Amino acid sequence: GENVEQHPSTLSVQEGDSAVIKCTYSDSASNYFPWYKQELGKGPQLIIDIRSNVGEKKDQRIAVTLNKTAKHFSLHITETQPEDSAVYFCAASPNKLVFGAGTILRVKS
Amino acid sequence: NAGVTQTPKFRVLKTGQSMTLLCAQDMNHEYMYWYRQDPGMGLRLIHYSVGEGTTAKGEVPDGYNVSRLKKQNFLLGLESAAPSQTSVYFCASERGDTQYFGPGTRLTVL
Numbered sequence: 617g618e619n620v621e622q623h624p625s626t627l628s629v630q631e632g633d634s635a636v637i638k639c640t641y642s643d644s645a646s647n648y649f650p651w652y653k654q655e656l657g658k659g660p661q662l663i664i665d666i667r668s669n670v671g672e673k674k675d676q677r678i679a680v681t682l683n684k685t686a687k688h689f690s691l692h693i694t695e696t697q698p699e700d701s702a703v704y705f706c707a708a709s710p711n712k713l714v715f716g717a718g719t720i721l722r723v724k725s
Numbered sequence: 726n727a728g729v730t731q732t733p734k735f736r737v738l739k740t741g742q743s744m745t746l747l748c749a750q751d752m753n754h755e756y757m758y759w760y761r762q763d764p765g766m767g768l769r770l771i772h773y774s775v776g777e778g779t780t781a782k783g784e785v786p787d788g789y790n791v792s793r794l795k796k797q798n799f800l801l802g803l804e805s806a807a808p809s810q811t812s813v814y815f816c817a818s819e820r821g822d823t824q825y826f827g828p829g830t831r832l833t834v835l
Contacts, residue, residue, distance in 0.1 A: 617784075625765070648822050659729070659815050659826030660768070705767055712783070713824065715767040 618643040620708050622716030629696050631725045639706035639716050640688040646708040649682060649689045654703040654718075663704075664691070696723045727751050729827035731816050737833045738806045746801040746830050748816030756819035757799040758783075759791060761812040762829070768815065774799055806834045 619642040629635050641649075647668040652660035666673045666680045666689065673680050677696075682689040689708075693700055701723045706716040729750045738744055748757065755776045760768040770783030774793040788810060790802045799818075803810060811834045817824040 620767075622767075650822070650824075652826075657828070659817075659828050660824075661826065662823050665822065709822070712770060712773070714784075715769075717765055717767045 618646060618708055618710055618714040620706060620714050620716040622706050622719055624719060625717065626720045626722070628722045628724060631696060631698060631723055633696055635691075635693045635696050635700070635721055635723075637691045637704055637706070637719045637721070638688060639690070639708070640686075641708040641714075642687065643708070643710045644684075644687065645710040648709040649680070650707050650709075650713070651678075651680060651691050652705045652707065652715075654705065656702075660705055693721075696721075698723050698725050729816055729818055729825050731814075731827040731830050733830060734828070735831050737835065738803075739835050740807060742806050743802070743804050744806065744832075745803075746814055746816075746832075748799045748801070748827060749797055750799075750818040750825070751797060752818060752820065752825065753796070754818035754820050754825075755796070757793065758817045758819070758824065759789070759799065759801045760815045760817065761785065761810075762815060763812050771801065771814075806832075808834045810834050 622639045650665035653663045654660040679692045707713040758773045759771040772791040777796040814830045816827045
């Protein structure tokens, strides 16, 4: 079955800097790659997603890139703000979502 | 719209006790899911349902049962709780490919 690895497990950045989180997947049949943000005490919430027929997608300060050949995809957050501090999960879906282990992002002001 | 709600928010059980977690959604979604979240392991799928009256096993189904008698509700049962089931449980419903999560239930089994 699908296996998703996510790195790093924790990431600290200074406010205004960029943050990058990387994920790799194993199943070449995966065709949908969402990213979820989980704030303390809440359930995860979708922030951006990308499909296998697209190489890059951007939404304001957030962007996701996908390299199907290498089976990896990344989340890029520019101009980080304190409210970006949260746990971020990547996922891959050949049919059901398989989640990475999560990245704790801390934005220091 | 309340979205996805879960009850209870917190629960402490003793080993061997049983309980049911309730998930409700008011978005008329067909697909619903139960996950458990453990430190360093992300979200793991326990069971899911593709519609009223249907259920299917996910990645970690052992020790859990589910029922979907009504479209809006998805129940997760623990018949005989074990300490290994200490976790945070999330329910989600799905529209298209987007999953909408509830706020979670923190369960501790002593």
